[in-house]
Amino acid sequence: MDDAPRTGARTVVDVSAPRPVDRAWVDEAVRRITADANRSADTHLVHVELPDGWDVDLYLKDESTHPTGSLKHRLARSLFLYAICNGEIGPGTTVTEASSGSTAVSEAYFARMLGLPFVAVMARTTSLEKVALIEREGGTCHLVDDPSAVYDTARSIANATSGHYLDQFTHAERATDWRGNNNIAESIFEQMGHERHPVPTWVVVGAGTGGTSATIGRFVRYRALSTKVAVVDPENSAFLMAFQERSTEGARGSRIEGIGRPRVEPSFLPTVVDRMIGIPDAASIAAMRYLQDRTGIRAGGSTGTNLYGSLRIACEMRAAGQPGSIVTLMCDPRERYVGTYADDGWLASQGLDLAPYLGVLERAWTTGEWTG
Known part of the structure; x- marks a missing residue:
């Protein structure tokens, strides 16, 4: 008897995700970020x-x-949760951002919490005090002369390291639950x-x-x-x-x-x-x-x-x-x-x-x- 599917029959397809998600790591990352928020008073x-x-x-x-001393702490928390739950950040992911300073300070804090490398791309005119704060949190600062180049530079570093560009300027309005x-x-x-x-x-x-x-x-x-x-x-x-x-x-x-x-x-x-x-x-x-x-x-x-x-x-x-x-x-x-x-x-x-x-x-x- 011929076991081949007849014409018009539907074939069941079972394909695994191309990048398996380490769910145990995701669960622990979300727990750590949530615990940090729970420890912090309003x-x-x-x-x-x-x-x-x-x-x-x-x-x-x-x-x-x-x-981390600024309004951007809320945003950084939301951006990390958004990227982790979307499967874009996992164990060892290099995280990059284009930032004028305070967002990067907060993001460096969360990256260190999760054991992830973090690179902040910012204009060379950013205050030295903010640069020092980012480095204190374990981040690396990549300074550019042209402020308009921060976006492409952050994206290219993420691509070169198979990392993730958080892109606060695109994701800020959607990573936060506005309701x-x-x-x-x-x-x-x-x-x-x-x-x-x-x-x-x-x-x-x-x-x-x-x-x-x-x-x-x-x-x-x-x-x-x-x-x-x-x-x-x-x-x-x-x-x-x-x-x-x-x-x-x-x-x-x-x-x-x-x-x-x-x-x-x-x-x-x-x-x-x-x-x-x-x-x-x-x-x-x-x-x-x-x-x-x-x-x-x-x-x-x-x-x-x-x-x-x-x-x-x-x-x-x-x-x-x-x-x-x-x-x-x-x-x-x-x-x-x-x-x-x-x-x-x-x-x-x-x-x-x-x-x-x-x-x-x-x-x-x-x-x-x-x-x-």
């Missing part, structure tokens, strides 16, 4: 005391208290629950990957909240240009590390942003310094960008007689910028004059009038 929501008589409250979500699961948006709204104005009128953030604004913008829509999202963007960044439907030709990225990019990153979703405000670099650094002088809070440059935009919105609300609250982020600490934003010599070398913006901030803080 970050503080700090009420910034504005002058008496204001019916507008300002809050700083202090992301500098993460184990909740202890993301930054859910944390903010839970912590605001007992405040005078519990549903923020505005949440103000910068855009580096675009992942934070995407997460918050989606979350407020998913929860049917009235909160609006404002993105503050530094000089020479492509995001504001694109939001205004202008050409991004000439965008160079920003001197304010961690935010602003020379191109519009895939994770930036302008459709969930309600407003964008351009902030001069000198204004960002002035606000960073003013915050310390007024409150003692020692923050970095991107926090200054957030504060400058937040105070502008607060003054607008006050002028309109609109009560409410504003939440913004403290992204990382001042100590990462001792040789740049905190150094008067560096400011002079960059031609940055803080005086006009310090005047705007002082008038806004003391009178509630915005003159910027």
